[in-house]
Amino acid sequence: MNVDWDEITHVTKVDPAKPLPSDLGVLEGTDLILVGGSDGVTERNSFAALERVADAFPELPIFQEPYSSSHVSRDTIEAADAVSIPAVYNGDRDHFVGKHLELFTEVGQKPDELLGSSVPLVGELIASKGIEAVSELTETVVGEGYVVQHRESTAAAVSGVETAYSSEEVAGAALATETFYDFPIFYVEYSGTYGGPEDVEAAARYLEETALFYGGGIDSSEKVTEILEAGADAIVVGDCFHDDPETFRETIPE
Incomplete structure (x- = not known):
């Protein structure tokens, strides 16, 4: 998975639990797709969304952003360019480290199901050659x-x-x-409401190699400009992609 983060300015957050626009041509100009959501998400609808977007824009990098290991399968791993795992600093233990341990525990116990490997199992522990299967996943994991x-x-x-x-x-x-x-990636998420540039300005002072994403309430070119000028590397747009494709178009920098 090779992504030039310097080329990522506009990110589209696709919620698998919501209907996609009938015309996915609206994605023209976005730089990266994140497939994930917080409510009603399953492995099945995640895979369906990944597959549909990949068919429409095969050249776009597409990341799956699961919040549960149950959303990840061999099919989703193969459909996505990377599995982007959030570590929520101000959340509970589960969502900073617990979910990560859960994911890799399942990989260790069930490499066949997640990775399609033919690695033999010893009880419920992965055999030594299973490390190769596990590496197939770890090479695609991106921390956020x-x-x-x-x-x-x-x-x-x-x-x-x-x-x-x-x-x-x-x-x-x-x-x-x-x-x-x-x-x-470092992601400041206001999730449906506009937080303004203050947090972005604070974070940007400390980031040189890490890409700074801002998401939440982006529904106009003016807000895009304000956040990018505050120091964000990319804005993340989700709600209006599903709800108002014409407004979504306005968020894509020219």
Whole structure:
């Protein structure tokens, strides 16, 4: 999986639980697709969304962003260019490290189901050659440092977020993402509401190699400009892709 993060400015968040626009040509000009959501998502609808978008735009990088290991299968891994795993700093333990352990535990126990390998099993433990099968997944995993700032959102509820971060704490999370965790993405998520540039400005000061994503309430070219000028590398647009494709078009930088 090779992505030139310097070329990623516009990201479309596709929710598998929502109907897709009848004309996927609206995606023309976006740079990256993230397939995932917080409510009603399954392995089946994730795969269906991945497959449909990949058929329409085979040249676009497409990441699956699951919040549960049950959303990941051999089919979704093969359909996506990467599996993007959020680590929610201001969420509960499950959504910072617990879900990651759950995913890799399942890979270790059931490589056939997730990776389609023919690796023999010893009891429920993976045999030594199974490391090759596991590496097929680990090579596609992308870590995302995540801060969910809209406490009333579904994303906050499922992630156990009770407190939004101050801008100083957002900056600290950004610094940890790049210098300690070495994730390629740091994502400030306002999930359906517009948070403005303050958190972006705080995080951008500490990021050189890590791509800074902002998502939430982007529904105009003016908001796109404000967030990008504040220092974000990319804006993430989701709701209006599903609900108002014409407005969605306005969010794609020319």
